[in-house]
Amino acid sequence: MAFQSLFTLVALAAAVVAVPAPQDAQVNCGGGRFVKNAACCAWFPVLDDIQENLFSGSLCAEEAHEALRLTFHDAVGFSIAAEREGQFGGGGADGSILAFSDIETSFAANFGLDFTTEAFIPFALAHKVSFGDFVQFAGAVGVSNCIGGPRLQFLAGRSNNSRPSPDNLVPEPTDSAEKIFERLQDIGFSPIEVVHLLTAHTVSAQYEVDTDVAGSPFDSTPSSFDNQFFVESLLKGTAFTGNGQGGEVTSPIPGEFRLQSDFAISRDSRTACEWQSLVTNHANMVSKFETVMAKLATVGQNPNNLIDCSDVIPVPPAAKVTTGSFPPGKSKADVQSACAATPFPNLATQPGPVTSVLPVTA
Ligand code: HEM
DSSP, rough: OOOHHHHHHHHHHHHOOEEEOOOGGOEEEEEEEESSSGGGGEEEEEHHHHHHHSSSSTTHHHHHHHHHHHHHHHHHHOOOHHTTTTSSOOOOOSSSSHHHHHHHSSSSGGTHHHHHHHHHHHHHHHOOOOOHHHHHHHHHHHHHHHHHHHOOEEEEEOOOOOOOOOOOOOTTSSHHOOOOOHHHHHHOOOOHHHHHGGGGGGGOOOOOSOOGTTTSSSOOTTTSSSHHHHHHTOOOOBBBBSSSSTTTESSSSTTEEHHHHHHHHSTTTHHHHHHHHHTTTHHHHHHHHHHHHHHTHHHHOOOSSSSSSSSSSSOOOOOOSOOBBBBBBBGGBBBBBSSSSSOOOOBBBOSSOOHHHOOOOO
């Protein structure tokens, strides 16, 4: 008996001093920062530089939004259908939008992205990282600055060799839901995954669809990665914020801008229920976005050849609210529900007078 107790004690002591298994080993990059793979330490100077000098001190403002948008516009430049027909279909998330910015920003769907590419290129060059890696890194860091944001996977190691993407691969706000679904299906995304991707529009504004109302956001909380975009996009539109051209439809709140493409997908029979399901449950929305963004960031790439440096991406500030709500003055009576299978959930109405939404500034 005594021998058995002694054995137990020795076993316990051994457990306390056990050294971590090799797979848990952490590399010290200095400054209190640790990563699993030593190659990832090189990304901390890039992180510090862009947080300070690109994102104006870790803000979730215009540049962070543009960084997230750029991840899509780079990756979607890929077509398996074109490859099947023996044509070059683009390289996907390969950084060609920076390497050939003069060509790709002349595409209609990339109109206005020349300012973004001009601002981003010097950072990639200064830190000697590939354009493909930089686009995905900047997007992940930018959206981590948003309240309640996702912590996106970041894989490093894309080649810096790319060719200009073919034109007409990036969806436009005037496109039908069918056209967008077909385009994204071509690179492996289902209509439901398109909905998950469009969660990005919760931290978004427009500058180029109508330059007279530049900065008009797609929901009332463009610095918070919350459920408001899904709630507000389902409210009946009452007036145009801009001139009603180029893919704008009426929005429910003065100052808010609604894209025709978002309107169409939110009410399409294939996606309406998934869209509606994202008006509540912030954690579920974020988790679906993280999953689909991991897929987007490796379009045209072999993830097995890349190194997981996700531990360099900052932990986003925690969400303040975990479900959507109606803006002041709005209620369930204003919802244009298109999901036949599930009733629209009961949401609270925010207190206070009806206000307009202010433009996003840099
Ligand atoms: C699938 C169809 C999509 C269409 C038609 C579309 C269209 C647009 C348009 C027209 C704008 C306004 C651009 C401007 O005038 O400055 C915009 C903004 C934005 N989009 Fe999309 N988008 C789509 C999908 C996505 C996806 C998948 C993402 C990211 C994963 C994304 C991220 C953004 C972001 C972050 C902005 C805001 C940029 C800013 O505030 O500066 N979009 N989108």
